Amino acid sequence: MTDQPFAPVLEMTAVEHAYRRTVALRGISLSVEAGEIVAVTGPSGCGKSTLLHAAAGIIRPQAGSVRLLGHELETLDETARTQLRRRRVGIVLQFGQLVPELPILENVALPLLLDGHERASAYTAAKEWLDRAGLEVAGDTPPAELSGGQAQRVAVARALVTGPAVIFADEPTGSMDTIGGEHLLELMLGAARDHGTAVVLVTHDNVVAAHADREVRLRDGRVETVAVLR
């Protein structure tokens, strides 16, 4: 499975999705270039998390197409999607979403281990990213003992450990105080800029959105405005 060169990292075209009777996305088209940082904002319930889940292949939208790293997601089976996500995509969901049975070091090393990396090098990389994320707890700590902010740091470390081509982050600093959130955002976006990683960042926080190259603001499942900030 090889990526097509020079194509946008993400290309969503006329994407629609509804949960039972609630329409979340009403014809969203969005293109993200390599290395670009895009903030998706909008009032509660505007569809921004659904957009992120559709872009990352976590949900299958009911209409439209999502092209991620050159792959039409609709045409990939579940195994191929999982492999694409594990190798090329970093995902940070609200509240961390860690594997509760595994200590945090293993949580961070997991994408590398599942992809067949050697155990020692996977743990070394995981340890390094946990340190860079500013986590001051031992690697064998279970996720249940972490605060919301600590869990988010672990989730960001896990998203960065594979050196992904694109990161999808849903309110990555939502449970953190201002200074802690600033540090984590600097880490994530600094790593992204260093490696030419694209970032799609869902946030309700204007200060977080102001780190982006472009703001895409949603309302009622549609793109309301696009502002170039760079």
Place this chain on the structure above:
Amino acid sequence: MATNEVVLALLRNGPAHGYDVKRDHDAWFPDARPLAFGQVYATLGRLERGGFVQILETRIEGGPERTVYALTDSGHRQLGEWLAQPAGAATSSADEIVRKTVAALRTGRDPGEFLARQRAAHLRRMRELTAQPPEGDSAARLARDHVIAHLDADLRWLELAVERVAAGHGTDDHHPTTPEEATR
């Protein structure tokens, strides 16, 4: 404060004399400092010399002389340009943002495009401030944080304005806009 343009906006609802301008101004901005009569007449004089307003008539009805002013085409254009332009994204510009939005709604215009431009201008300024960590000590960082916090407060107000306008809670207080309309 953009008194010139606010007075143009006040005249867009039809010809008026200085007293009307002052009364309407104070009603539009009840929390702002009331406009002094001296300021009203000085502004109207300045606008007339600039060709933005014209004198329609001067009435003397047993009391003091009353001059009725109306917008010229040039005044309409000037007002339109002012309403469309985002203010400089500085903490002192908040007052002007409110004035433009209220003036747009009071004169029957959709402020949506202005609000979107202003949001972008504020986010760009915030991005400049956050892109480079300030040099120096924590005091320098705190000074920057203060500016960012004010920009954030403005951005929240802009979001609220968009919501209120979308919900139709703006204003239905739209009056005739030209002397011709007023007399029709």
